[in-house]
Amino acid sequence: MKVEKKDIDKIAHLARLNIQPEQEQQLLADMNNILDWVDKLSELDTDGVEPLTHITQEVNSLRADKVESTLSTEEGLKNAPEKEGSFFKVPKVLKRSS
Numbered sequence: 001m002k003v004e005k006k007d008i009d010k011i012a013h014l015a016r017l018n019i020q021p022e023q024e025q026q027l028l029a030d031m032n033n034i035l036d037w038v039d040k041l042s043e044l045d046t047d048g049v050e051p052l053t054h055i056t057q058e059v060n061s062l063r064a065d066k067v068e069s070t071l072s073t074e075e076g077l078k079n080a081p082e083k084e085g086s087f088f089k090v091p092k093v094l095k096r097s098s
Helices: 007-016 023-041 073-075
Strands: none
Touching: 023 073
């Protein structure tokens, strides 16, 4: 697959890029070089190669879920600067448009 000027124009439009005419030829060459490089991957023999699901072999160490005693609502709200019932009261951060 080769990238042509019309492809660059379409990509620039979709990505909302303002590409200067003097940049088009270099961009065209760079994009074609990238696609040529990626096309080389089809030359590799991948028979018997398992697909990757993760880039590394690291595994998350997760803790087991277990019920523990936690703060009660009253304890959690004890030092709150403002509260309303059983909730923290915070300043409004979004304005409602009417």
